[in-house]
Amino acid sequence: MENKQNPNHGEEKMTNQQGHAVTDNQNVRTVGDRGPTTLENYDFLEKISHFDREKIPERIVHARGTGAHGYFQSYGTVNGEPISKYTRAKVFTNTEVQTPVFVRFSTVVHGKHSPETLRDPRGFAIKFYTEDGNWDLVGNNLKIFFIRDPLKFPDMIHAFRPDPVTNYQNLERMFDFVSQSPEALHMVTFVFSPWGIPATYRHMQGSGVHTYKWVNEEGKAVLVKYHWEPVQGIKNLTQDEATEIQGKNFNHATQDLYEAIEKGDYPEWELYVQIMEDGEHPELDYDPLDATKLWYKEDYPWHKVGKMVLNRNPENFHAEVEQSAFGTGVLVDGLDFSDDKLLQGRTYSYSDTQRYRVGANYLQLPINRPHHRVATNQTGGQMDFRQDYGDFKNPHVDYEPSIIGGLKEDKNPGVEHEPYVEGNLQRKAISRENNYGQAGETYRRLSDWEKDDLIKNLVSALSGCRKEIQDQMIQHFYQCDNDYGKRVEDGLKMAMKSNKEMMEDAVQEAGAMGHPSDPY
Numbered sequence: 001m002e003n004k005q006n007p008n009h010g011e012e013k014m015t016n017q018q019g020h021a022v023t024d025n026q027n028v029r030t031v032g033d034r035g036p037t038t039l040e041n042y043d044f045l046e047k048i049s050h051f052d053r054e055k056i057p058e059r060i061v062h063a064r065g066t067g068a069h070g071y072f073q074s075y076g077t078v079n080g081e082p083i084s085k086y087t088r089a090k091v092f093t094n095t096e097v098q099t100p101v102f103v104r105f106s107t108v109v110h111g112k113h114s115p116e117t118l119r120d121p122r123g124f125a126i127k128f129y130t131e132d133g134n135w136d137l138v139g140n141n142l143k144i145f146f147i148r149d150p151l152k153f154p155d156m157i158h159a160f161r162p163d164p165v166t167n168y169q170n171l172e173r174m175f176d177f178v179s180q181s182p183e184a185l186h187m188v189t190f191v192f193s194p195w196g197i198p199a200t201y202r203h204m205q206g207s208g209v210h211t212y213k214w215v216n217e218e219g220k221a222v223l224v225k226y227h228w229e230p231v232q233g234i235k236n237l238t239q240d241e242a243t244e245i246q247g248k249n250f251n252h253a254t255q256d257l258y259e260a261i262e263k264g265d266y267p268e269w270e271l272y273v274q275i276m277e278d279g280e281h282p283e284l285d286y287d288p289l290d291a292t293k294l295w296y297k298e299d300y301p302w303h304k305v306g307k308m309v310l311n312r313n314p315e316n317f318h319a320e321v322e323q324s325a326f327g328t329g330v331l332v333d334g335l336d337f338s339d340d341k342l343l344q345g346r347t348y349s350y351s352d353t354q355r356y357r358v359g360a361n362y363l364q365l366p367i368n369r370p371h372h373r374v375a376t377n378q379t380g381g382q383m384d385f386r387q388d389y390g391d392f393k394n395p396h397v398d399y400e401p402s403i404i405g406g407l408k409e410d411k412n413p414g415v416e417h418e419p420y421v422e423g424n425l426q427r428k429a430i431s432r433e434n435n436y437g438q439a440g441e442t443y444r445r446l447s448d449w450e451k452d453d454l455i456k457n458l459v460s461a462l463s464g465c466r467k468e469i470q471d472q473m474i475q476h477f478y479q480c481d482n483d484y485g486k487r488v489e490d491g492l493k494m495a496m497k498s499n500k501e502m503m504e505d506a507v508q509e510a511g512a513m514g515h516p517s518d519p520y
Contacts, residue, residue, distance in 0.1 A: 016043050024427040028151050028341055032423025034280070034287055034430050037150075037344045044151050048345065051154035052353035058112045060353055061157060062123045065106030066201070066254040067321040068261055070310035071098040072128060078273065079303045086222055086275065087214035088414050089334025091130040092305065100129040102367060103310060104324050105201040105257070108140070109160045115250035117242040119196040119457070121187075124206030124228065125326045126308070129371040136330035137226060138350065141198060142191070143207040145291045146184040148430070150345020156181075172465040179472035182435040183292045185480055189439050192461070193446060193454040197242045199235035200256040202267040210328070210343040211289050213278065213336040219415030223276040223288060223338060225295055227302060231268040238453045239460075258313055266311045272302040278419070286434045289340040293438055320367045325354035333413055359383050375407055440481035451487075459491035 014022040020043075028037050028044045037044075052060060076083050076095035083092045091099050106123035107114065121140045128135040147156055159177035163170045178184045190196065198204035206228030213221040237245070245252055260267060274295050276288055286293045314320035329337075329347035337343060354362050360381030362368055375392040377399060389395045394405025446454065462470050470492055478485030 016046055025151060025155075027149050027427045027429055028345065029425055029427045030339075030341060030423075031421050031425060033426065033428045034289060034339060035421055035423050036339045037341060038425060044345065045348070047154055048150065048349045049352060051157075052349055053356050057357060059357060061108050062104075062106040062125075063112040064110055064114050064116065065104050065123065065321065066257055066317075067102060067104040067314060067324060068257060068310040069312040069314070070101050070103065070266070070308060072101050072126075072271070072306055072308045073098050074306040075304065078275065078305055079301070083305060084216065086216055086224075087334040088217045089130075089135075089214070089332055090132055091128055091135060091332065092334070094131070097131065099131075100371065101308060101310075102127045102129075102320070102324060103308075104321060104326070105253070109157065115246045116253040117197060117237070117246040117250065119191060119239070119242075121191060121196070122198055122201070122204055124204070126206075127324065127326060127330075127368070128332075130332050131372060132332040133370045133372040134330050134368075135332045135335065136326040136328065137208050138326045138328050138346075139206060139208040139210075139226070141204045141206055142187065142195060143205070143209060143227070143294060144187055144190070145209055145342065146178075146187040147181065148183055148290050148292050148342055150342050150349070152181065153342075153345065153349070156184075170464075171461045172469060175462060175465050175469050175473055179469050179476065182476055182479075183433060185435060185476050186292050186439040186442060188458075189442050189454065189480070189484075192457040193450050194236035194238055195450075196457075197237040197239070198253075199237050201253050202232050202257060202260060203230055203235035205229060205234060206269065210291055210340045210346075211276075211338040212331075212343075213338055213417070214275075215334055215336050215414070215417040217414040219417045221278050221336060221417045221419070223278050225274045225300075227272040227274070228269040228308070229272060231270060231307075238449075239457055257310075261310060261313050266309050268310075269308045270304055271306045271308065272304050274300040274302060276300055285432065285437060287430045287432045289338050290430060290432075291340055291342045292435075294442075319365075323358055323362070323365055324367045325351075325358050325362045325365075327351035327354065336417055361385070377407060436476070436479040440479075440484065443481045443484045455487045455491055458488055459495050462488070462492060463495040 014025060016022055022043060025043075028041050030037050072091070074083065074092045074095050076093065078086060087093070090097075104123065104125045106125070107116065107118060107120040108123060109120050110118050121142050123138075123140055125136065125138045128137070147153065156177060158164075159173045161173075162168055163173065178188055208226035211223050211225055214224045215221045249255065257267070274297075276295065281288050288295065327347065327350040328343060329351055331337070337347065358365070358368075361384050363370075363374075364384070364386060373392070379386075379389070379398060393407045394402075397404060397406035400406050400409070443451065443454070458473075462473060465473075474485055474489045474492070476485075477488045
C-alpha cells in the first residue's frame with residue numbers, strides 16, 4: 001500500500017538525530033527543578049557529544065590561547081580560621097607546599113589565529129598538579145555565563161559563531177539567540193562593556209564561575225565560589241582603544257605575557273573564596289547555583305586564601321599550550337560538585353571533547369599527566385605509551401576486584417559527603433530565574449565611562465539587526481533598568497536615522513563625485 005504520509009509534514013519541528021521529537025530544548029532532566037542531572041538525559045548527551053566533535057583539530061571553544069607555568073601556595077586560613085574547618089583538600093591545608101600549576105588563558109568563540117582584541121569572554125583555566133593528583137579549575141574572567149542549562153550550550157556557541165553559509169560574523173545571529181534567552185542579559189552587559197576586552201591577560205580577573213563545594217574531614221560541605229584577583233591591577237579597553245591596538249599587533253596579549261615572564265616580571269593573582277551554607281537559600285531572589293548570577297561581596301564577603309605566581313614560559317607551544325586539556329570534573333579529595341546544571345553538563349563535555357580532540361590517552365602527555373603516581377586498569381586506545389603496567393600490580397590482572405595481584409581500592413581519607421536528594425525527575429527551569437535583576441544592578445554599578453562604552457557598543461552591534469530583534473532587546477534592557485533601555489533605544493533611533501541619511505547622501509554623491517573617463 002502506498003505511503004501517503006507527507007515526508008515534509010511538520011519539517012520546522014525539531015528532532016534529535018534519531019528522529020525523535022524534541023519537546024523541551026531549554027532544560028535538562030533533573031531531580032526537582034534545581035537538583036542533580038540524571039545520566040539518562042539522552043537528548044542532552046547526544047547533542048553535546050556531537051557538538052564536542054564538530055571541529056578538528058583545534059578546540060571547539062577557547063581555540064585562541066596562550067599559557068604559562070607557575071605555582072600556587074595556600075595561606076591556610078579563611079577569615080582567620082583554619083581552612084581545614086571547610087575543606088580537607090591538601091592543596092589548601094598544606095601551606096608548606098608550592099603546588100605546580102599550568103594556566104591557559106584564551107578567548108572563547110573565535111578561531112585559533114583571531115586577534116586578541118576581539119570582544120569575547122576570556123578563559124582562565126588552571127591545572128594544579130597537587131599531591132593528590134590533578135585539580136582543574138576551569139573558568140573565565142567575568143564570573144558568570146550566558147546560560148544556566150547545558151542543553152543550550154551548542155545553540156549558544158552556534159549563534160555566536162560565523163554564519164554557516166557565508167562564514168562571516170553576523171551579530172544578528174547572536175542577538176537573535178539572546179533576545180529569546182533573557183538569562184543572557186547579565187553576561188551581555190559585561191561583555192559589551194569594557195570588561196569584554198581585557199587590556200592583557202596579566203591585568204584580568206579570573207573566576208571558577210560555578211558554585212562548587214568544599215568538604216571537610218567530617219564529610220560536611222559548604223558552597224564555594226573562586227575568584228582570582230590580579231596583583232598587577234585590573235585594566236580593560238574601550239572599543240576604540242582595542243581597534244587601535246589591533247591595527248598594530250593582533251597578538252598583543254600573548255606577547256605581553258611571554259615577555260613579562262622572560263624579563264622576570266612574574267604576574268601574580270591572589271585567590272579569594274566566597275562561602276555559603278549548602279541549601280536552597282529561599283531568602284535570596286536568585287538561586288545560588290545559577291551560573292548567570294553573582295554572589296555580591298556585601299552579602300558574602302571575599303576571603304583571601306592563597307596566591308598564584310606564573311614564572312616560566314612554555315618551551316614548546318604545541319606540546320604544552322595546544323595539547324593542554326582541562327575539565328571541570330577534575331577534582332581532588334575535599335573538593336566536590338554542586339548541583340549547578342551547567343557545571344554538571346560541562347563536567348561530561350569538557351573531558352569528552354579532550355578525548356576526541358587530543359586522544360583517548362591525553363592524560364599521558366607530560367603537560368596533562370599528574371605528578372602523583374597513576375595506577376589504573378584503563379588501558380589501550382590510540383597512542384597508549386605507558387610502560388609501567390607491572391609496576392604497581394600483577395600485569396596479567398587488568399580488572400578489580402582480584403586476589404591474585406590486582407590493584408586495590410584505597411581508603412577514603414575522610415567521611416564521604418552524602419547530600420540528600422529528593423524530587424520528581426523533570427525537565428523544568430529553576431524557580432527563581434530573576435533574569436533582569438542583576439543585569440540592571442551591574443549596569444548601575446558601572447562607572448560613567450563604562451556605561452558610555454557599553455551603550456555605544458550595543459547600539460553599533462544592534463544597528464545591523466532586523467527591527468524585531470532590536471525591539472525585543474530594547475524591551476529586555478528596559479526590564480533591566482529604565483535608563484539602560486532608554487539609552488539603547490535612543491541610540492538606535494539616532495543610528496538608524498544616520499544610516500538612512502548616509503545611504504541617501506551616497507546616492508546623490510555618487511553621480512556628483514564620479515570622474516569622467518574616455519571609452520576604450
